[in-house]
Amino acid sequence: MFRKNVPMKSATRSRAGGLVRGVKYAGLISGTALLLASCAVGPDYQTPNMPLSSSWRNANADTPSRPPELAFWWKKLGDPLLNQLIEEAIENNLDVRSSKASVRGARASYRQANGALFPSLDGSAGATRSKSASSGGSSSTVGNLFNAGFDASWELDLFGANRRASEAAKYGLDAAEEELRATLLTLIGDVTTNYVEARGYQARIALAQRTAASQNETAKLTRNRFQVGSSSGLDVANAEGQAASTSANIPTLQTALAASVHRLGVLTGREPTALTDRMKRVASIPTPRLPMPSGVPATVLLTRPDVRLAERQLAQSTALIGAAEAAKYPAISLTGSIGTSAAKFGDLGKNSSISWSFGPTLSVPIFNAGKLAAAADLARAERDQSFLAYKGAVLGALEDVENALVGFSHERVRLRSLQKSTDSYRSAASLSQSLYQTGAVSFLDVLDSERSLYSAEDSLIQSKVLLTTYYISLQKALGGGWSGEVDTTKPEVVDQNAGPRLALTKAETKAQ
Structure with a gap:
C-alpha cells in the first residue's frame, strides 16, 4: 500500500547544488531500497506430493490404462444435434458466462495487486485570486497565484507484502480459469446426459405406444371371439386391462421427456x-x-479442473500467509514532491518559485494487541483448510473414476443379459400366440408372455441409456471438457454514456 507523503527535507532552487545533492541522495536511497526489496517472509509454495496408485482397480479390457482421449469426447457418440447443442450451450449458458466474468474480475484484481509494486505519481495544479487591504482601508492589493506540482510515493516492500499479494492474485486468476473449465466440464456432462435421457424417453414412449396398440388389437380380437363364444369374459377383461396399463405409462414418460427437453433449453x-x-424428431440413443x-490415477491431477482449482486455491492461501507475516515487520516508503508557483500563469515554467522534497518514511508496528499475529494465524488455518480441500478433491476424483469404471463394466454385462432376455421373450411371445391358436395354451399365457416382452424391451432401453450415462460420468471424472x-x-453489460457528464435528476433523465 502507498503511504502518506511526509517530506523529510525541502529547499528552494536558489542554489542548483542543493538540488544535485538531493538527486544523488535519492539515488542512494533507491539503490538501497532495491537491494532490500529482495527480502520476503512466509512459506514458498510447493505443489503437494500426492501418492497415487499406478492403475485403476476397476479397469478392464473395455477401459484400458492408456492415455484417455478426452478432447471433444462427446463427438465419439456420433450425434450431430448433440454436438450443436453443446456448442450453443458453451456460447450461451448463464453459468459459463458468469464464470467468464469471474475470470475478468480475477484478471483485474491481479493487475490491481501488481500496481502496488510500482511507484505512484500524482499531479496537482491550482489558481488563487486574492485581495488584501491596508488597516485604514485606504488602499488594497489584488493579486493572483498559480501553482503546479507532482507528488510521488513508493513503498519499498522490504518483506514482500505486496509481492505476496501479487502472487496470491496470480494464483487467484489461475483458480478462476480452472473454475471456468470446471463449469464447462459440468455443463457438457449435463447437456449430454439430458440429451441421452431424452432420446431414451422417446424410445420408451415409442415402445409403449407400439405395445399398447398391439395389446388393444389383441383385446379387440378377444372381444370378437367372446361375442361368438370362442373366448371368455375373463380373457376380454385381462386383455383390456393390460392394454390400459401399458397406455398409462405413456403420460409419465412424456412428462419426463418434456422435463429433459426443458432442461436442455435452459442449459443452452x-x-x-x-x-x-x-427434439421432436426421434433419434437413436447415442452409444459409446x-x-x-x-489412463492412470495420476491423470486426474493433470486433467480434472476441480482438482487443479483446489491446488491453485492452496497456492493462493499459502501466498497470503506471507502477506500477513510481512505486516508484522517495518515498512519503508520513499516519498517526494516538486512544485512551482508564480504570480502569472506564463511564469510557472521560468520566473517561478520551485520547491522540492524527498525522503523515506518508516512505519514500525509497536503495539496492536496481537492483531497482526492473529491475522497470520488465521492465514495459516485457511491454508490448512485449502490443503485438506485439495486432498478431498483428489480423493473425490479417484472415487468418481472408480465408480464410473465399475458401473460401466457391470452395465455392459447387464445389457448383454437384457438383450438375450428380450430375444427369448420375443420368441416366447410369438410361440404363445401360435400355441393359443391351436388351443395348446391359455390366453393368460399369451398375456403373460406379452407383458414379459414389454418389460424386457423397456429394461433394455433403460440399460442403453444407463450405459451411455456411465460413459459420460467416466469422461467427466477423468476431466474431459471443452478443448x-x-x-x-x-x-x-456495455454501459452507455458512462463518461463525464452533467448530473441529472430522474425526472430530467426521463424527459430526455
Whole structure:
C-alpha cells in the first residue's frame, strides 16, 4: 500500500547544488531500497506430493490404462444435434458466462495487486485570486497565484507484502480459469446426459405406444371371439386391462421427456421450450464406441479442473500467509514532491518559485494487541483448510473414476443379459400366440408372455441409456471438457454514456 507523503527535507532552487545533492541522495536511497526489496517472509509454495496408485482397480479390457482421449469426447457418440447443442450451450449458458466474468474480475484484481509494486505519481495544479487591504482601508492589493506540482510515493516492500499479494492474485486468476473449465466440464456432462435421457424417453414412449396398440388389437380380437363364444369374459377383461396399463405409462414418460427437453433449453441459455421442435424428431440413443481408455490415477491431477482449482486455491492461501507475516515487520516508503508557483500563469515554467522534497518514511508496528499475529494465524488455518480441500478433491476424483469404471463394466454385462432376455421373450411371445391358436395354451399365457416382452424391451432401453450415462460420468471424472477457445474478454453489460457528464435528476433523465 502507498503511504502518506511526509517530506523529510525541502529547499528552494536558489542554489542548483542543493538540488544535485538531493538527486544523488535519492539515488542512494533507491539503490538501497532495491537491494532490500529482495527480502520476503512466509512459506514458498510447493505443489503437494500426492501418492497415487499406478492403475485403476476397476479397469478392464473395455477401459484400458492408456492415455484417455478426452478432447471433444462427446463427438465419439456420433450425434450431430448433440454436438450443436453443446456448442450453443458453451456460447450461451448463464453459468459459463458468469464464470467468464469471474475470470475478468480475477484478471483485474491481479493487475490491481501488481500496481502496488510500482511507484505512484500524482499531479496537482491550482489558481488563487486574492485581495488584501491596508488597516485604514485606504488602499488594497489584488493579486493572483498559480501553482503546479507532482507528488510521488513508493513503498519499498522490504518483506514482500505486496509481492505476496501479487502472487496470491496470480494464483487467484489461475483458480478462476480452472473454475471456468470446471463449469464447462459440468455443463457438457449435463447437456449430454439430458440429451441421452431424452432420446431414451422417446424410445420408451415409442415402445409403449407400439405395445399398447398391439395389446388393444389383441383385446379387440378377444372381444370378437367372446361375442361368438370362442373366448371368455375373463380373457376380454385381462386383455383390456393390460392394454390400459401399458397406455398409462405413456403420460409419465412424456412428462419426463418434456422435463429433459426443458432442461436442455435452459442449459443452452434459452427458454425451457426453445428446443421442443428440434427434439421432436426421434433419434437413436447415442452409444459409446469401445474400448474407452481410462489412463492412470495420476491423470486426474493433470486433467480434472476441480482438482487443479483446489491446488491453485492452496497456492493462493499459502501466498497470503506471507502477506500477513510481512505486516508484522517495518515498512519503508520513499516519498517526494516538486512544485512551482508564480504570480502569472506564463511564469510557472521560468520566473517561478520551485520547491522540492524527498525522503523515506518508516512505519514500525509497536503495539496492536496481537492483531497482526492473529491475522497470520488465521492465514495459516485457511491454508490448512485449502490443503485438506485439495486432498478431498483428489480423493473425490479417484472415487468418481472408480465408480464410473465399475458401473460401466457391470452395465455392459447387464445389457448383454437384457438383450438375450428380450430375444427369448420375443420368441416366447410369438410361440404363445401360435400355441393359443391351436388351443395348446391359455390366453393368460399369451398375456403373460406379452407383458414379459414389454418389460424386457423397456429394461433394455433403460440399460442403453444407463450405459451411455456411465460413459459420460467416466469422461467427466477423468476431466474431459471443452478443448476449444473460450473468449473471456467480452463484457455482458456495455454501459452507455458512462463518461463525464452533467448530473441529472430522474425526472430530467426521463424527459430526455
